[in-house]
Amino acid sequence: xxxxxxxxxxxxxxxxxxNFKNLSLLEQAIVHPSYxxxxxxxxxxxxxxxxxxxxxxxxxxxxxxxxxLEDEGKIAVRYTNLxxxxxxxxxxxNLHIMDDIELFDDCKTVAVYADIMEAIIGAIFxxxxxxxxxxxxxxxxxxxxxxxxxxxxxxxEYLQHKxxxxxxxxxxxxxxxxxxxxxxxxxxxxxxxxSGHNKKIAEQDAAKKLLALINEK
Numbered sequence: 053x054x055x056x057x058x059x060x061x062x063x064x065x066x067x068x069x070x071n072f073k074n075l076s077l078l079e080q081a082i083v084h085p086s087y088x089x090x091x092x093x094x095x096x097x098x099x100x101x102x103x104x105x106x107x108x109x110x111x112x113x114x115x116x117x118x119x120x121l122e123d124e125g126k127i128a129v130r131y132t133n134l135x136x137x138x139x140x141x142x143x144x145x146n147l148h149i150m151d152d153i154e155l156f157d158d159c160k161t162v163a164v165y166a167d168i169m170e171a172i173i174g175a176i177f178x179x180x181x182x183x184x185x186x187x188x189x190x191x192x193x194x195x196x197x198x199x200x201x202x203x204x205x206x207x208x209e210y211l212q213h214k215x216x217x218x219x220x221x222x223x224x225x226x227x228x229x230x231x232x233x234x235x236x237x238x239x240x241x242x243x244x245x246x247s248g249h250n251k252k253i254a255e256q257d258a259a260k261k262l263l264a265l266i267n268e269k
Contacts, residue, residue, distance in 0.1 A: 059152045067149050068172070070188060072179050081175035082153055082168055100167050103174030110186040111135055111193070118195050130198035140166035141249060143192050160229050162249050203259035210266070211237055219262070221255055233258045242266065 061078070065071045072078045080095040111134050115127050122130075133139060141162045144150055153168055177185045208218050216239045225232035229249045235258040236243040242265050246258025 064149060064152050067147050067152075068176075068188070069191060070176055070180075070184075072175070074179050077175040077179050078172075081171040096171055099171040099174035099178070101170075101174070102177060103170035103172065106177045106182065106185055107135055107140075107170060107173050107189060109182075110189045111195075113186070114190060114195050115198070130195065133198045134193055134195065137162050137166040138253065139193070140169040142253075144169045145247070147192065157228070162229075203256050203263060207235070207237075207259040207263055210263070211239075216240070219259070221258070223251070226251075235259055235262050237262060237266070240266065240269070242269070 061075065064078075064082075077099070081099050083096075085096050108131075111131055112127075115130050115134075119127065119130070144153075144165050150165060153165070155164065173185055173189065176188065204219075211218060216237065220236045220238065222234045222236070223231070224234050224245060225247075230247065231249070231251045231254040232245055232247045233251065233254040234243055234245045235255070242262060244258050244261035244265055246254045246256065246261055248254040248257050
């Protein structure tokens, strides 16, 4: 365990599916500047800056290859949906590494977690090569989630088209920067729980999961 990390490094690396050769890069990426010296803050900010550019290149490459017939405007919308702060926050949440990041309560924001995700990307790029981090980004982020479709609207439209009642949403957990919402399709006897840093995102996550259950059924 290196100086500022109070986590299981091996568990963290398993979650992101990458083992660092230089663990100091991992430390620079996930230890928030509020905990450390000005010199290390500079390292973090450089990794964050680098990660933003690497992420942008990888996502652009993937989108252009996946949607060769779409115009620049549609590609730009997809790009924004996959690289904005909310998307990076969701990526970190899906990797289940948020609890491994030590932050003061007033720093537990979408923007801060997104910055740390970019720094992790930058750190892996420095520790390996572009091909390695590009492949990891493609593992973490699906371009099929980039069209900006509203899962709540899709769910409601589907149920109404089938002559069923609209879905019901219920708050199950409300905390600072974390919400859980349950959505139910009573006539199908199906429900799903979604989460996010605000109620809106939690509802969208729940609707998306319920749609997946309906598709399976």
